């Protein structure tokens with residue numbers, strides 16, 4: 001076997017073994033992915049559902065809501081993210097606004113989360129939305 005051919009064969013073997021290993025490590029250190037659709041999660045729209053068997057992260061309120069409808073288990077806690085501060089808060093304390101602005105264009109979700117009433121009402125006023133109350137609350 002010529003030296004060049006041997007080197008080519010070694011390079012091929014390295015790629016066959018090395019690429020899957022590199023992919024594994026890249027996935028481990030990459031951004032969080034949505035448990036419903038695999039989308040990359042932006043911190044300002046993140047939803048976290050804590051259950052007995054661990055926690056699930058979602059890219060938007062819509063994905064978390066759809067996942068909950070399909071899930072047989074009821075979650076222990078649901079946390080959403082205030083768009084203004086980036087702080088996490090329990091979904092029960094959040095104010096949800098559906099407006100004309102997409103949170104995630106890929107999911108076409110238009111539900112925004114706020115901690116403060118003034119922020120929610122301002123968003124609803126500026127972007128032709130409405131505050132979601134009682135049964136209209138998604139989470």
Ligand SMILES: [Zn+2]
Nearest residue numbers: 034037059063
């Ligand atoms: Zn998602």
